[in-house]
Amino acid sequence: MTGDAPLRILLAADFARSKAQRTFFSVERKLANGFIRLGHNVVCFSDRDTARESSLLRSSRRGAAKMNLKLVETARHYQPHVIMVGHADLVTGETWAALREAVKTVRLAQFNVDPTFRPKTMATFGERANHVDVSFITTGDAAAIRAIEPAPKNVHFFPNPVDGSVETARVFERQRNELELDLLFLGTRIGTRDEQIDFLDSHLAPDVRRRFAGGIRGSERISGLAFLNALATAAQNLNIPIDDRRPEALLYSSDRIALLLGQGTAAHTSAPARLDTLYDDGVLAFSSREELAENIVALSKDDERRRRIAQRGWQIAHSRTNSTRVAKYMLECLFALPLSEDYGWPTGPLS
Incomplete structure (x- = not known):
């Protein structure tokens, strides 16, 4: 070369x-x-x-x-x-x-x-x-x-x-009440995923009512363009680990993190992976299920902060990565x- x-x-x-x-x-x-x-x-x-x-x-x-x-x-x-x-x-x-x-x-x-x-x-x-x-x-x-x-x-x-011809949404431009969902997770039911979602279900109500998890607990998996579009229907999306009893390796994430940030939605991600060293303040990290629930509720009550974090993550993902x-x-x-x-x-x- x-x-x-x-x-x-x-x-x-x-x-x-x-x-x-x-x-x-x-x-x-x-x-x-x-x-x-x-x-x-x-x-x-x-x-x-x-x-x-x-x-x-x-x-x-x-x-x-x-x-x-x-x-x-x-x-x-x-x-x-x-x-x-x-x-x-x-x-x-x-x-x-x-x-x-x-x-x-x-x-x-x-x-x-x-x-x-x-x-x-x-x-x-x-x-x-x-x-x-x-x-x-x-x-x-x-x-x-x-x-x-x-x-x-x-x-x-x-x-x-991230690819600008693929991830084309800008969820951060829309207010919470303009979006279909407050919180979304699309993934597979491996590891402790079901347990993590069950925990959130029991800890988020009544503050976060509009939420959906696809591909786990018997729900239908979404694929293709429908998957990409679905990510853009929610103010917040989850990038939860396969097994939250095992600390994520440094900087590891599936390609879900690129899809979430690329679409401009607020992304919650595991603190041990330290993705904040790559995306700065464009992601919201959690160290436990309890902290994740607290963070979700806090962003649901402060939509301007949710939009600032999501926009920051979108800018970094599309420019840096x-x-x-x-x-x-x-x-x-x-x-x-x-x-x-x-x-x-x-x-x-x-x-």
Whole structure:
């Protein structure tokens, strides 16, 4: 990578073609947007879709071998400068070697947005790190990275990206009584999520009446554009951990934090993750279920403060962690270039 010369980037991840593009707001799609805005050419290779399409039974596992061959064939024809993969668990060690053979000067990278307390997922991440040049993860906790086995090498933090063409709402511009909901949580019923929502239900009434939780306690999950639009119906949204009995690793969050702040809603997030070091006073942190309930009630009674916090978070997310800036940072790390600016998040290898 020299100067401003355009790159060819092969981005391999789950682009969910078979799911009617419902995940158009995924991290991999935002990164593709960022690379393109930087002037690069991007080919998106959907590994799981390709594997399913390669099997008569539409099984990704049964079609994995053919998918690996097609990935190498794509690289051979496209001759990318960069191959970046996200959660490509079906890509084998032999394929990494074949990619380097097919494209002699290629730079390989991976990115991951999962929490580090999932041993199986992190073992795969650590194994892939032995094949790529740089690994990126949405956790800035060096101790948590060092605990991964097998030990990954050259791991860098990257923030969940926001994209101005995806997160287009500005909830902070609307008063509480103009919005459908005071509080919303959309997620899955894993860990202690049900317990956390049950606790809030018993502690928020009667101060916060208009609230909804989707995807837990038997309620229907919302996906696609409906998911993104739903976030913009609520004055406050929850970014609660999977298991609040386990402290979040430094700077870790799922991509929910980018979606919430990007849409301009007030976001409540776990204090141990210290996301305030990335988003400053644009998030509201809580250390316990009781404090979370207190914070929600306080913002419900002080709508001007709610709107100020939400606007601050929106401004920081769209300026500091936008997809173009994140993509530029990742390329600078991948090509071992001097950083072009102070990005406002931890830089340098965590391992």
